[in-house]
Amino acid sequence: MASFKQIHKEFVAALLVPSAPIPKGLVALKKPNITSRFAVYRNNVIVGLIAALKSNFPICFALVGDEFFKALAVDFIRKNPPTSPMLFEYGDEFAFFISQYSPADQLPYLADIARLEIMWRNAYHAIDAKPLDIAKIQQIDAKEHSNLTFKTHPSAAILKSNWPIYSIWQGHEDNDMVDIDLEVKQAILICRPNVDVLIANIDPAACIFYSAIMNGRTLGNAYEKAIKQDQNFDFNYCFGQLFALGLITDIAAEN
Amino acid sequence: MSNFRLKKIPNLAGVGLKAQHYKTILQEKPKLGWFEVHPENYMGAGGPPHKYLTAIRELYPISLHGVGMSLGGPSERLDPEHLRLFKALKDRYEPWLISEHLAWSTHEGKFFNDLLPLPYTEETLNHLANHVDEMQSYMGKQVLIENPSAYLAYESSPYAETEFLDQLVKRTGCGLLLDVNNIFVSANNQGYDAYDYLDAYPVEHVEEIHLGGHSVELIEDDDLGIGKLLIDDHSSAVIDDVWDIYKKLIAKTGPKPSLIEWDGDIPEWPVLFNEAKIADGFMKKHVSTKVKS
Incomplete structure (x- = not known):
């Protein structure tokens, strides 16, 4: 045998x-x-x-x-x-x-x-981590904000595509795939702060901003890179989104 | 390391935990003995699977029933990463029972996602015994070994399956998980009597029982013409013939932790819960008959 x-x-x-x-x-x-x-x-x-x-x-x-x-x-x-x-x-x-x-x-x-x-x-x-409340940032003197760096959530990731990936994902969620313009290029930010996986459609300047934050750049530096890409970059919205999406888990340093 | 204290699985029915039922279980807290969990589904670092399992473990005792250790695999040692992840779950959730299969599923680093058959030879027995020893010493806990469902057997298999399992217990001190549906499926598919198998089986080592559904395919065998081939797919209710073997088994062993496995076409919670209640009913009846006699 x-x-x-x-x-x-x-x-x-x-x-x-x-x-x-x-x-x-x-x-x-x-x-x-x-x-x-x-x-x-x-x-x-x-x-x-x-x-x-x-x-x-x-x-x-x-x-x-x-x-x-x-x-x-x-x-x-x-x-x-x-x-x-x-x-x-x-x-x-x-x-x-x-x-x-x-x-x-x-x-x-x-x-x-x-x-x-x-x-x-x-x-x-991904391993669990508790998102930071935006109130923690508001306790810090506004003059110091541009020097802050952050720890970001272990689940956070960015995907850039030459295709409308956000619209296709959303279309699947809503069971409505009609009227998706295939000429559009989209990038997404993914994060799971608690139970649900969140996906946000991010424009090129926001993509640069979030990438810089995730790479440990200061808030000021991330802002400068984003505004260089697009002078209409909406800082206030994107800053709020950092917390709304649970991307920030801690302040890494006040440089 | 664990947040849980060891919680004994009672001699009652349990069911295989499915993600579809997490919320219902936590809301209704059904009166059920225990849940069984496939550790492979909980080997991620975090997220909802752990959140729900933690909440359910707070309410019920659990068992970990591995499907991927490949104890019958040809490699010298078990996969160290898989052992590590399995042990981490054991430490985290304190299961009362841990079980695996008399089968193999991995070959040269590739996982085949099925429980594949083995010849029952001296060589296989030595090999299996080494792997069971390795798993038990790594886990720091006895492992129960489950009889497979088979569609074929090896011609050169000097040990009967029942004898092989008995030898494995003697050599390693493992316990046994007896899957009653697998007896029925294998007996049909290989043309032997399920009750002969049960008579030869070392029931004194049974620590857990499995019950599940199977499906029927027609097959044209050369000697029997068109016949039935039973497929162990855990996608339906337990049939009466299988309940009959179960009754005979608990008449020998007394009530034991008895699990309903339903892994495909998963029904609404009440259907699954009802299957567990049927098993509990048979165990209760057995006890009361014994008291009377």
Whole structure:
């Protein structure tokens, strides 16, 4: 009889490839239909992993439909089987895979939507942290504000895209995908201060402002970079949003 | 390290915890013995899964039922990262029971998300025993091992499954989780009598029982023509034939923590809760019959 290691090797070789030969030495009843029985294992694996991808990428699924998603998922799974039993995080390579997947050429925004869904999931499972109340800042002398730097929330992330990713995400939330202008480029800020994952559509100046804050720049420096991008940069609104979105968890330093 | 004190799982029914039911459970606080949790779903750093599990753990005892340790996998040692994450959950939530499967799911770093079959040989037994030892010593706790549902078996399998499990207990001091639906599914699929399996099974080591639903596919086998192949999909209610085996089992073991598994087409809470009440009913009946006799 084949060794323990050999048995596993043969079994695995046949699992993800329907045309591969079925391992020898398997039995059931007297003269069983081994092919149909082995197909249950093949089916369990592939159906389970398709379901995991569907659950992790619900917007991609809604955009392409059942049949297309299944074909895409099967190709992806064969090339990138999960490397961990934590299936809620399965699919880190899915966005890149979609960007290289020629049947999806007609949907050039799909890869960025997959990126958004990966970021959403990272935010959902990120370590918890308590957002700082804006009142803490208001207690500090206004003259000192420009020198402040902040600790930002572990769930916070920014995604810039050449496609209207915020509108597509919002359209999926509202179940209304009509009238999305594909010429628009959007960036989003994601944060999960408490239970819900929040997503904000941010313009280029705001994107620069939030990135600078997340990179540990002073409030004054972040403002200067943003106003340089857009002289109409709305500081008061974006400053309020830092707290409304729960992006700030602490004051890092008063320089 | 934990905020919880160890809380014993009573000899009552429990159900597998599903995200769909978090809010109902916390609002209604149903009268239920315990919940079982798949640790793989709670291995993220934070977020709602931990928030809800913490709140539920404050009300109920829990068990951690792993599906990804791959105890029957071919590697020398278990995946250290997976062990670490599992242990962190054990320390955080103080489960009364920890269990895993007599199966494998990982090969050379790839996870196949199914419980795959093993030949029951001396080599497999040594290998399994090493992995169970490793898991138990890492966790600092006894692990219960569950019998698989099978669609095929290995021709060269000198041990019967029941004997294999008994040997595993003797070598490692592990306990057993007996899945009654898996007995029924495997017995049908491999053409043996479920009650013969139960008679041969070392019931004295059973610390937990699983109950679940399965589906039926038609299969054309060469010797039987069209026959039934049972698929262990946990997507429906427990059928009467499985309840019958369960009754026979608790007649031997007495009441034990008994879990309803429902993982696909998950029903509304009352349906799942009712399944648990059926199991409780059988256990209660068993006790009262015994008192009378």
